[in-house]
Amino acid sequence: MSLDLTEQQTLLRDSVGRFLSDRYSFEARRQILNGDPGWSPTIWRAFAEELGILGAAFAESAGGLGGDALDTMVLMEELGRALVLEPFLETVVLGGGLLKRCAAPLATETIRGIVEGHTRLAFAYSEPQARYRWDDILTQARPEGAAQVLRGRKSVVFGAPAATHLIVSARTGGGRHDHEGVVLVLVDPKAPGVSLRSYRTLDGRLAADIDFHDVRIPPEAVLATSEVAPGIIEAALDEATAAVCAEAAGILDRLVSDTVAYTKERRQFGAPIASFQVLQHRMVNMFVKAQQSAAMSHMAALKLAEAAADGARSVAAAKAYVGEACREVGQSAIQLHGAMGVTDELAVSHYFKRAIAIETQFGSAEHHLNRFQQLSLGMASKTAA
Amino acid sequence: MALRSSDDDEAFRDEVRAFLEAKFTPELRALTARQAGVFADGDLARRWHRILFERGWIAPAWPTEYGGPGWTPRQGAIFQEECARAGTPRLPGMGLSLCAPVIMRYGTDAQKAFFLPRMLSGEHYWCQGYSEPQSGSDLASLQTRAVRDGDDYVVSGSKIWTTHAQFANWIFLLVRTSTEGKPQAGISFLVSPMDAPGISVRPIISMSGEHEVNQVFFDNVRVPVANRMGAENEGWTVAKYLLEFERGGGSSGVPLSVALERLVDIARNQPADGAASLYEDPVFRRDLARLEIEVMALAWTERRLAGRRRDGESIGNAAASLKKLCASELGQKIEDLSMRALGLYALPDQRGALGTGANESPIGPEYAVTPTARFLNGRASTIFGGSSEVQRNILARVALGL
Numbered sequence: 001m002s003l004d005l006t007e008q009q010t011l012l013r014d015s016v017g018r019f020l021s022d023r024y025s026f027e028a029r030r031q032i033l034n035g036d037p038g039w040s041p042t043i044w045r046a047f048a049e050e051l052g053i054l055g056a057a058f059a060e061s062a063g064g065l066g067g068d069a070l071d072t073m074v075l076m077e078e079l080g081r082a083l084v085l086e087p088f089l090e091t092v093v094l095g096g097g098l099l100k101r102c103a104a105p106l107a108t109e110t111i112r113g114i115v116e117g118h119t120r121l122a123f124a125y126s127e128p129q130a131r132y133r134w135d136d137i138l139t140q141a142r143p144e145g146a147a148q149v150l151r152g153r154k155s156v157v158f159g160a161p162a163a164t165h166l167i168v169s170a171r172t173g174g175g176r177h178d179h180e181g182v183v184l185v186l187v188d189p190k191a192p193g194v195s196l197r198s199y200r201t202l203d204g205r206l207a208a209d210i211d212f213h214d215v216r217i218p219p220e221a222v223l224a225t226s227e228v229a230p231g232i233i234e235a236a237l238d239e240a241t242a243a244v245c246a247e248a249a250g251i252l253d254r255l256v257s258d259t260v261a262y263t264k265e266r267r268q269f270g271a272p273i274a275s276f277q278v279l280q281h282r283m284v285n286m287f288v289k290a291q292q293s294a295a296m297s298h299m300a301a302l303k304l305a306e307a308a309a310d311g312a313r314s315v316a317a318a319k320a321y322v323g324e325a326c327r328e329v330g331q332s333a334i335q336l337h338g339a340m341g342v343t344d345e346l347a348v349s350h351y352f353k354r355a356i357a358i359e360t361q362f363g364s365a366e367h368h369l370n371r372f373q374q375l376s377l378g379m380a381s382k383t384a385a
Numbered sequence: 386m387a388l389r390s391s392d393d394d395e396a397f398r399d400e401v402r403a404f405l406e407a408k409f410t411p412e413l414r415a416l417t418a419r420q421a422g423v424f425a426d427g428d429l430a431r432r433w434h435r436i437l438f439e440r441g442w443i444a445p446a447w448p449t450e451y452g453g454p455g456w457t458p459r460q461g462a463i464f465q466e467e468c469a470r471a472g473t474p475r476l477p478g479m480g481l482s483l484c485a486p487v488i489m490r491y492g493t494d495a496q497k498a499f500f501l502p503r504m505l506s507g508e509h510y511w512c513q514g515y516s517e518p519q520s521g522s523d524l525a526s527l528q529t530r531a532v533r534d535g536d537d538y539v540v541s542g543s544k545i546w547t548t549h550a551q552f553a554n555w556i557f558l559l560v561r562t563s564t565e566g567k568p569q570a571g572i573s574f575l576v577s578p579m580d581a582p583g584i585s586v587r588p589i590i591s592m593s594g595e596h597e598v599n600q601v602f603f604d605n606v607r608v609p610v611a612n613r614m615g616a617e618n619e620g621w622t623v624a625k626y627l628l629e630f631e632r633g634g635g636s637s638g639v640p641l642s643v644a645l646e647r648l649v650d651i652a653r654n655q656p657a658d659g660a661a662s663l664y665e666d667p668v669f670r671r672d673l674a675r676l677e678i679e680v681m682a683l684a685w686t687e688r689r690l691a692g693r694r695r696d697g698e699s700i701g702n703a704a705a706s707l708k709k710l711c712a713s714e715l716g717q718k719i720e721d722l723s724m725r726a727l728g729l730y731a732l733p734d735q736r737g738a739l740g741t742g743a744n745e746s747p748i749g750p751e752y753a754v755t756p757t758a759r760f761l762n763g764r765a766s767t768i769f770g771g772s773s774e775v776q777r778n779i780l781a782r783v784a785l786g787l
């Protein structure tokens with residue numbers, strides 16, 4: 001397997017990087033962050049029309065570019081480096097990752113909307129009684145005639161306030177944690193019975209807690225039945241998890257370079273603080289962690305792109321490593337900036353907050369360490385058998 | 386062993402509890418539970434200050450001649466413990482704990498008579514003007530100038546990171562009165578009312594979105610020479626005396642233990658994957674145990690060092706640095722685990738429910754309101770009052786002779 005980017009991926013990276021440095025400066029981002037709705041429709045349109053990246057991960061037959069997890073990685077790293085607020089992860093990677101695996105005609109139609117730039121998604125899967133497991137589901141989808149009726153509560157649904165469509169996991173049967181009986185349905189956030197409590201997350205992005213009170217789901221809105229839904233959810237969550245690792249790689253890179261630049265400028269005791277060896281060593285540690293995070297993210301993307309047998313295990317390893325790196329590198333970056341680091345004024349605190357959010361999003365380092373262990377045991381027992 | 390409680394101490398504990406029961410009302414409790422800053426908001430701080438003042442308990446560490454309660458060290462510790470357990474507002478200590486010892490040691494009789502009672506009553510709300518834009522860790526390089534003009538100094542320059550300058554009506558500050566010799570040699574310690582003509586305050590918003598620190602500008606501000614503490618050009622000695630209190634004041638074992646108790650309360654109510662609650666999750670339990678042991682190590686180190694100080698060993702600066710270093714880093718670890726205990730509910734920005742003016746309901750469980758903001762605000766604890774790196778430099782020099 002090659003760790004070099006293809007020519008096309010290099011082009012993609014360069015054009016997105018150029019676009020973001022022209023149009024998404026820290027000041028431009030601050031305007032978006034402090035305004036309503038907290039993301040920019042103009043930028044989103046440019047993603048669709050100028051860059052064409054909203055179709056990156058979809059088949060050419062669906063109007064996409066036919067990219068794979070490596071293309072997603074390249075994009076997410078750039079989006080991370082510019083700390084982009086727009087719901088690319090939620091819509092294209094996670095929402096799109098679910099839809100492209102669903103056979104329902106509505107899925108194909110919705111993908112078309114994404115590629116064209118007028119559909120945005122959020123995947124409502126986490127619930128208040130769960131910690132990080134997607135299969136801890138109590139939300140019910142009860143049959144009523146040909147339709148289903150949805151009732152339950154989802155918590156911290158990323159991107160929901162910006163979404164035109166929600167994909168919701170629910171049970172038609174089975175108990176808490178059972179994979180049997182889990183289905184995926186497409187819900188209009190404005191449908192009767194859906195209520196959102198929208199809010200910002202600490203990194204300035206959007207999320208919501210959502211109540212579904214007897215929401216009617218027509219038969220065509222069932223995207224995946226219980227035979228296929230669990231596999232689809234796991235695959236899409238793995239892709240999204242790998243994607244935030246790539247986003248983190250971009251963020252960590254910025255945290256390192258901003259810190260190096262700041263400490264070279266800032267003088268105390270008659271010298272740049274970068275000349276103090278203890279700070280140099282700390283920055284070297286940050287650099288090493290950032291390099292290894294990028295490598296782990298790359299590994300995870302490659303394994304997913306190749307549909308390797310140890311794809312999920314590789315993603316768990318990457319997220320466990322990158323999650324801890326986010327905390328360590330982030331905290332060092334703040335510390336080395338002194339009081340400037342804890343203000344809202346410099347970019348570093350904004351990168352730090354996103355890094356801290358990524359540590360938790362799609363499961364903490366502890367969660368993925370556990371998963372890694374379990375998946376390793378699973379593989380060992382398969383080999384033994 | 387000397388640390389065992391006597392019956393008197395238990396009676397005192399009951400008295401403190403009864404007081405808190407009566408005066409730390411449900412309304413005050415609710416307000417305080419929604420505070421995530423380094424110190425309580427100005428209004429809340431003022432209210433609680435007043436209540437303690439009226440009971441005669443506002444300044445446990447002060448000698449009785451200035452209005453201290455005359456407690457034994459054990460009683461002081463009991464009071465601190467009970468307040469921490471009850472979760473009373475964290476009062477800013479710039480006046481009572483930092484400036485007061487300076488006034489008591491270096492102030493004239495007139496200065497003592499004017500400032501100490503007003504500090505005690507809360508009429509004066511103090512802020513600390515040490516740091517400058519170009520002088521953080523290297524405090525002695527400070528450049529705010531004070532030029533003598535008759536009975537006044539004329540002060541020009543800027544202070545930064547001034548906590549609660551927006552609430553304060555007095556500031557103590559270090560100024561340069563001479564550029565001769567070593568930088569340390571030309572510094573003086575002044576105090577000024579914040580409404581003196583020429584002082585202006587710019588808010589600085591922290592990454593949690595809160596407003597705790599400021600930049601304070603001095604544009605030809607006249608400060609009477611009578612407002613100097615200690616001799617001219619000897620402010621550095623005064624400044625360092627104060628830093629001992631900033632770094633080493635109080636016991637950190639108690640608030641850290643209480644922070645761990647809070648974390649346990651969260652964990653008992655938080656879901657876990659594969660256990661009845663997070664509190665029963667073996668990985669979490671180990672993380673918690675590790676922190677508990679670290680708190681014990683620090684608490685017992687503090688007790689041992691306090692004993693040595695009584696025996697006359699000169700470890701002043703080293704002990705204060707060691708305490709500040711360990712307590713701030715350990716506090717951050719507890720804040721970190723408390724935030725992570727919340728799972729995905731660590732992520733919502735709870736600003737709408739935080740602070741005294743906030744009226745939104747929490748996102749997720751009530752206990753999810755403060756930990757993330759505390760985590761973010763707590764990043765500053767290894768930076769202010771001398772960063773961890775600076776404390777390590779001091780320990781290397783003072784404790785190891787390097």
Ligand SMILES: Cc1cc2nc3c(=O)[nH]c(=O)nc-3n(C[C@H](O)[C@H](O)[C@H](O)COP(=O)(O)OP(=O)(O)OC[C@H]3O[C@@H](n4cnc5c(N)ncnc54)[C@H](O)[C@@H]3O)c2cc1C
Binds near residue numbers: 277
């Ligand atoms: C098992 C072993 C095998 C070896 N094999 C070889 C060999 O095959 N060929 C060969 O030429 N040499 C060999 N060495 C020697 C090795 O290269 C030296 O030990 C090494 O260069 C360190 O020098 P030193 O032991 O004199 O320690 P010192 O240089 O005295 O260092 C002592 C400590 O101070 C630290 N230190 C020193 N300078 C700095 C600095 N500027 N900043 C921060 N910290 C500093 C060091 O990291 C170390 O912790 C071997 C050493 C060992 C232990």
Ligand SMILES: Cc1cc2nc3c(=O)[nH]c(=O)nc-3n(C[C@H](O)[C@H](O)[C@H](O)COP(=O)(O)OP(=O)(O)OC[C@H]3O[C@@H](n4cnc5c(N)ncnc54)[C@H](O)[C@@H]3O)c2cc1C
Binds near residue numbers: 768
């Ligand atoms: C929330 C908050 C509240 C504060 N409140 C007040 C207040 O009320 N009044 C007041 O006067 N000040 C206050 N401060 C300022 C505080 O005292 C300074 O931030 C602190 O002294 C560090 O200075 P600096 O921020 O300029 O960092 P710098 O000195 O620029 O340090 C940047 C980094 O370099 C490191 N460094 C610096 N020198 C060395 C060295 N020699 N060796 C190794 N590493 C080094 C530091 O540890 C840090 O990691 C506050 C700060 C904060 C964050």
